[in-house]
Amino acid sequence: MNNQKQQKPTLTGQRFKTRKRDEKERFDPSQFQESIVQGLNQTGTDLEAVAKFLDASGAKLDYRRYAETLFDILVAGGMLAPGGSLSDDLTRTEYCVFTAQEDLETMQAYAQVFNKLIRRYKYLEKGFEEEVKKLLLFLKGFTESERNKLAMLTGILLGNGTLSASILSSLFNENLVKEGVSAAFAVKLFKSWINEKDINSVAASLRKVGMDNRLMELFPANKRSCEHFSKYFTDAGLKELSDFARNQQSIGARKELQKELQEQMSRGDSFKDIIAYCKEEMKKASLSEQTMIGIVWTSVMSAVEWNKKEELVTEQAIKHLKQYSPLLKAFSSQGLSELTLLLKIQEYCYDNIHFMKAFQKIVVLLYKADVLSEEAILKWYTEAHIAKGKSVFLEQMKKFVEWLKNAEEESESDTEDGD
Numbered sequence: 001m002n003n004q005k006q007q008k009p010t011l012t013g014q015r016f017k018t019r020k021r022d023e024k025e026r027f028d029p030s031q032f033q034e035s036i037v038q039g040l041n042q043t044g045t046d047l048e049a050v051a052k053f054l055d056a057s058g059a060k061l062d063y064r065r066y067a068e069t070l071f072d073i074l075v076a077g078g079m080l081a082p083g084g085s086l087s088d089d090l091t092r093t094e095y096c097v098f099t100a101q102e103d104l105e106t107m108q109a110y111a112q113v114f115n116k117l118i119r120r121y122k123y124l125e126k127g128f129e130e131e132v133k134k135l136l137l138f139l140k141g142f143t144e145s146e147r148n149k150l151a152m153l154t155g156i157l158l159g160n161g162t163l164s165a166s167i168l169s170s171l172f173n174e175n176l177v178k179e180g181v182s183a184a185f186a187v188k189l190f191k192s193w194i195n196e197k198d199i200n201s202v203a204a205s206l207r208k209v210g211m212d213n214r215l216m217e218l219f220p221a222n223k224r225s226c227e228h229f230s231k232y233f234t235d236a237g238l239k240e241l242s243d244f245a246r247n248q249q250s251i252g253a254r255k256e257l258q259k260e261l262q263e264q265m266s267r268g269d270s271f272k273d274i275i276a277y278c279k280e281e282m283k284k285a286s287l288s289e290q291t292m293i294g295i296v297w298t299s300v301m302s303a304v305e306w307n308k309k310e311e312l313v314t315e316q317a318i319k320h321l322k323q324y325s326p327l328l329k330a331f332s333s334q335g336l337s338e339l340t341l342l343l344k345i346q347e348y349c350y351d352n353i354h355f356m357k358a359f360q361k362i363v364v365l366l367y368k369a370d371v372l373s374e375e376a377i378l379k380w381y382t383e384a385h386i387a388k389g390k391s392v393f394l395e396q397m398k399k400f401v402e403w404l405k406n407a408e409e410e411s412e413s414d415t416e417d418g419d
Helices: 029-043 047-057 067-076 104-120 124-137 144-159 165-172 174-178 181-196 199-208 226-235 239-267 271-285 289-302 310-330 335-351 353-368 374-384 390-418
Strands: none
Touching: 029 047, 029 067, 047 104, 067 124, 104 124, 104 144, 104 181, 124 144, 124 165, 144 165, 144 181, 144 199, 165 174, 165 181, 165 199, 174 181, 181 199, 181 226, 181 239, 199 239, 226 239, 239 271, 239 289, 271 289, 271 310, 289 310, 289 335, 310 353, 335 353, 335 374, 335 390, 353 374, 353 390, 374 390
16 A cells, blocks of 8 residues: 555646735726716706716715715815815816805705705715815815805704714814904804704704803903803894803803802801802802802702602701701892792702602791791792692692791781781
8 A cells, every 4th residue: 555645736837816806996086076077067057957966976986985075076166185275286167165156045055965965875974074174174275255155054054954063173273263264154154054043953953062162162262251252243143142152151150160069068168158159159150149049959959968768868858958058048038039949949859759748848947947938938839839749749838838828917917906
């Protein structure tokens, strides 16, 4: 038997070079640009035809790969070089956003072109947002008219949901802010956005992406005040935006105040110091006493970990509120403040189920501590209460209210006898 290993047969002859299947195609937008420019030149100012051309071209051209080029052409007529100027060596079209008429109606028509395109090719959505962010960074490279058109278009697209308000972050670029470009652009943008939607819708979109508290950043640091913002946008005809920003600042101030207040309580600062601090902050932020009593109540109720057992939490609440009644009293000198406090108590007891049975005891305690007056309690009982837990709380208060009314009648009777 032959133990030698048999050699495997080998193929002889011509060797073929294997093809690189995964070799990437070279990025070359020039041919893509020529195709788009040619199509736009043929369709001209007929935006319906433009939309149809773009819809059909998506099947033949690589929109996914050349999205930036596509949007550059639609907005500026050709590919943009860094800074916002058009690349000289490539073909361009005169039919684009920047060469269109500078009016809202025309920009609304262009917005429809973008809407249809992105609805048809959903994968372009992210690329379009990146494009707009880039365009905003290039604002200094555009003419005033081009900026105005872009602002109107962006506002419309924000209004119809094609763009997210997160694109506004580009406007906080230091160079744009310093030269006043951002603020001027924002005026046009917000006007067209509010024209599409109301201020509440605009506010909701801003909040969704955390832009609601950043609008002051449209101005340089030395002008970043509520007063300057308010005057600038009110003078520009955007009072609703000014009011919104003022309200946002007030909300921010309240949150900061509440946070500081809770820290002071946890440190065990004296009521005298806490009251002085609160009154100073009230002046600074132009807060009313009604607003302040709400903040104080929330802070007081957040300063302790409550027992989960209903029968124990009432006792705990009474003890806690008795301790903090001087603080509550300091900010309930007006009837409206007392009513605000009563409504806050009602809301709190309703929202925190363990406190449902504690409502009457809390009110009586604060009455005895001179925080709440009988007038405020009677007004709350008869007309000023809210719907939350209404039947339960009114029933709880029934006997005490009757006692208050009788005491009031007796007091009036004594006065008459004295006369």
